Amino acid sequence: MRVLQVKEVTHSYGRRKWLGRSELRPPVLSGVSLTIESGFCLGLLGTSGAGKSTLGKVILGLEKPQKGQVLFQGQDIYHGSTQVRRELRRDMQVVFQDCYSAVNPRMTAGQIIGEPLDNYERLSVQEQKRTVENLLERVGLRPEDRNKFPHQFSGGQLQRINIARAIALKPKLIVLDESVSSLDMVHQMHILSLLGELKSSLGLSYLFITHDIRAAYTVCDGIAVMEQGELIEYCDDKDGIFESIHPAVQRLIASILPEHPADRLPS
Numbered sequence: 286m287r288v289l290q291v292k293e294v295t296h297s298y299g300r301r302k303w304l305g306r307s308e309l310r311p312p313v314l315s316g317v318s319l320t321i322e323s324g325f326c327l328g329l330l331g332t333s334g335a336g337k338s339t340l341g342k343v344i345l346g347l348e349k350p351q352k353g354q355v356l357f358q359g360q361d362i363y364h365g366s367t368q369v370r371r372e373l374r375r376d377m378q379v380v381f382q383d384c385y386s387a388v389n390p391r392m393t394a395g396q397i398i399g400e401p402l403d404n405y406e407r408l409s410v411q412e413q414k415r416t417v418e419n420l421l422e423r424v425g426l427r428p429e430d431r432n433k434f435p436h437q438f439s440g441g442q443l444q445r446i447n448i449a450r451a452i453a454l455k456p457k458l459i460v461l462d463e464s465v466s467s468l469d470m471v472h473q474m475h476i477l478s479l480l481g482e483l484k485s486s487l488g489l490s491y492l493f494i495t496h497d498i499r500a501a502y503t504v505c506d507g508i509a510v511m512e513q514g515e516l517i518e519y520c521d522d523k524d525g526i527f528e529s530i531h532p533a534v535q536r537l538i539a540s541i542l543p544e545h546p547a548d549r550l551p552s
């Protein structure tokens with residue numbers, strides 16, 4: 286089943302004054318189309334400023350595009366009733382790069398994870414406590430961690446809490462915007478393996494936005510590449526990326542360092 290369909294999306298940020306006239310700024314997204322099937326993880330790669338996060342915001346309903354459509358489970362997210370859009374928002378969650386600014390430092394882990402449940406579910410105090418504890422265990426933390434505050438966790442642990450909050454409502458799609466980029470290599474590998482496990486067990490779909498082709502290759506089924514607001518490559522099978530003849534994609538591939546330092550020396 287098709288979870289997400291982005292159709293010919295074009296977007297620019299605001300207007301600028303030019304020779305006394307007001308005109309739209311140049312587009313940061315130009316005619317972008319892509320689809321994500323149920324249970325699929327699509328990696329979205331590209332250099333800084335390519336428009337990846339903007340596309341993520343358009344998909345999440347946070348930036349209405351000037352042209353094109355975003356269909357989530359077949360429904361246009363910018364044209365449904367308030368009720369329909371509220372339900373769509375429940376099924377589409379996000380995990381950002383900066384795990385610290387994504388949480389309220391005065392809330393406990395239990396309150397952070399419980400927030401979407403407060404908004405959408407009517408659970409008793411006991412049910413909510415049990416659900417939060419299950420979610421903590423699901424992401425590799427302990428039930429008693431629900432009483433801790435954000436500053437009492439490492440970056441990797443806090444990102445697990447953000448992931449627990451994102452899966453609390455059993456969404457269909459999670460947009461992961463550079464979600465592992467601020468973590469060290471060891472934590473990155475742990476979070477990538479957690480994401481892979483959750484995808485299989487919960488039947489999730491991901492849009493995995495990253496600069497890091499290695500991370501994308503580890504977690505994704507397919508890979509798309511953006512440059513200057515356009516989608517320049519789209520591979521349903523991630524291995525297809527290595528066949529790309531596009532110079533920008535070849536530069537991304539060339540940026541992968543060989544694993545052994547000796548192999549990194551110029552010949």
Ligand SMILES: Nc1ncnc2c1ncn2[C@@H]1O[C@H](COP(=O)(O)OP(=O)(O)OP(=O)(O)O)[C@@H](O)[C@H]1O
Binds near residue numbers: 335336337
């Ligand atoms: N709120 C905004 N207002 C105006 N311009 C913006 C805004 N957000 C992003 N831009 C511009 O849009 C372009 C695309 O930015 P975007 O953050 O989508 O790229 P990106 O590929 O995610 O980059 P990065 O990997 O560095 O986060 C950039 O030129 C950026 O300066």
